[in-house]
Amino acid sequence: xxxxxxxxxxxxxxxxxxxxxxxxxxxxxxxxxxxxxxxxxxxxxxxxxxxxxxxxxxxxxxxxxxxxxxxxxxxxxxxxxxxxxxxxxxxxxxxxxxxxxxxxxxxxxxxxxxxxxxxxxxxxxxxxxxxxxxxxxxxxxxxxxxxxxxxxxxxxxxxxxxxxxxxxxxxxxxxxxxxxxxxxxxxxxxxxxxxxxxxxxxxxxxxxxxxxxxxxxxxxxxxxxxxxxxxxxxxxxxxxxxxxxxxxxxxxxxxxxxxxxxxxxxxxxxxxxxxxxxxxxxxx
Numbered sequence: 344x345x346x347x348x349x350x351x352x353x354x355x356x357x358x359x360x361x362x363x364x365x366x367x368x369x370x371x372x373x374x375x376x377x378x379x380x381x382x383x384x385x386x387x388x389x390x391x392x393x394x395x396x397x398x399x400x401x402x403x404x405x406x407x408x409x410x411x412x413x414x415x416x417x418x419x420x421x422x423x424x425x426x427x428x429x430x431x432x433x434x435x436x437x438x439x440x441x442x443x444x445x446x447x448x449x450x451x452x453x454x455x456x457x458x459x460x461x462x463x464x465x466x467x468x469x470x471x472x473x474x475x476x477x478x479x480x481x482x483x484x485x486x487x488x489x490x491x492x493x494x495x496x497x498x499x500x501x502x503x504x505x506x507x508x509x510x511x512x513x514x515x516x517x518x519x520x521x522x523x524x525x526x527x528x529x530x531x532x533x534x535x536x537x538x539x540x541x542x543x544x545x546x547x548x549x550x551x552x553x554x555x556x557x558x559x560x561x562x563x564x565x566x567x568x569x570x571x572x573x574x575x576x577x578x579x580x581x582x583x584x585x586x587x588x589x590x591x592x593x594x595x596x597x598x599x600x601x602x603x604x605x606x607x608x609x610x611x612x613x614x615x616x617x618x619x620x621x622x623x624x625x626x627x
Contacts, residue, residue: 345374345424345462369479374424374458375431375488383434383490386447387533393426394454395530403619406517406525408457411622414464423458430454431488445509445540446531451487452499452516453526459485459496460519460616469519470614510575510586511540513568514547522552522566522613544590552613556596556605563596563605567612580607 401413413419430451439447456469459481463472472481486493494503504512514524515531524547531539548554553566569576569583577583581603588600599605 345372345458369474369477369484371493372459372462372479372485373488373493374455374485375427377488377491378432380434380491382432383437384432385437386433386435386439386443389429389433389443389447391426391446391450391530391532393422393429394450395532397423397426397457398526398528398530402526402528404525404528406523406527407617407619408460408519408526409619409622410460410464410616411618413457414461420461423454423461426454427458427487431490434490435492436490440533441507442536443533445504445507445512446533446536448499448504448507449512449515449531449536451489451494452496452504455485455487455496455499456481456517456519457526466616468614468616505572505575509540510572511544513572513575514544514590515540517617519617520612520614521617522568523617524553524568525550526617541590545592548587548590549592552610554591554596555610556591556593556599558595558599561599561605563599563607564610565607567609570609 397413397419400419401409403409430447433447459472460466460469462485463481466472469481472479474480482496484495486495487499488494500516504516515527517523517526524543527539527543529539547566553568555564556562557564563584569587573583576586584600584603584605584607588597591597591600
């Protein structure tokens with residue numbers, strides 16, 4: 344179940360705008376629930392099987408989602424809500440393996456995002472629901488309870504996953520857009536998360552929307568993700584290219600990256616919804 348709590352603060356907003364300070368006033372939307380500490384468990388014990396079933400059923404091998412069919416299935420929407428309840432039972436402070444934590448938080452980000460899109464569906468882009476000044480911002484206001492505390496999508500990404508020092512998370516968490524990495528059509532799981540991260544990293548760079556090597560012009564055209572989060576891949580271009588080299592689709596590209604022998608430019612990002620074409624046309 345999704346719960347919405349109104350938090351309209353018009354006077355504070357006007358003061359903030361007048362002072363030139365950023366102001367955010369939207370309705371918080373909570374998923375999952377506050378689980379008593381006595382019922383919380385390690386992330387090692389969280390079962391992602393329900394999420395795996397949903398992904399297998401509604402996501403294709405390119406990471407495109409049949410939102411229309413999923414939205415129409417009250418049973419499967421309830422299943423997602425049940426899975427989010429399962430995630431709420433995790434205790435972030437309890438001892439857990441790093442791989443369990445990676446799988447947990449990646450799945451959490453993706454499941455919350457999908458649930459947030461279903462709440463707004465039909466929609467053409469997540470950017471339709473990311474108010475910058477006033478109103479609901481899905482990245483800030485949609486929050487999952489974990490261990491009794493609410494986590495927004497921004498917090499999961501920036502305060503949890505990025506701090507784990509694993510750059511491949513940028514090829515695994517999906518903001519429901521075509522420009523994102525593909526949404527893997529299986530849940531990330533502890534015993535395979537390293538392999539899954541590598542698989543999706545290679546898939547990411549194999550797609551022309553994310554990477555193109557102009558060998559004659561000695562230039563890499565990279566997804567904007569590599570610009571937005573460049574520091575996660577290294578302190579300078581040479582280090583960043585060395586980091587991504589192993590995931591590039593050709594020997595020539597890998598060699599150029601290792602030698603820092605290219606200039607870099609960034610591709611336009613496609614914010615259109617990552618919706619299956621049949622789902623889009625069937626909804627019209």
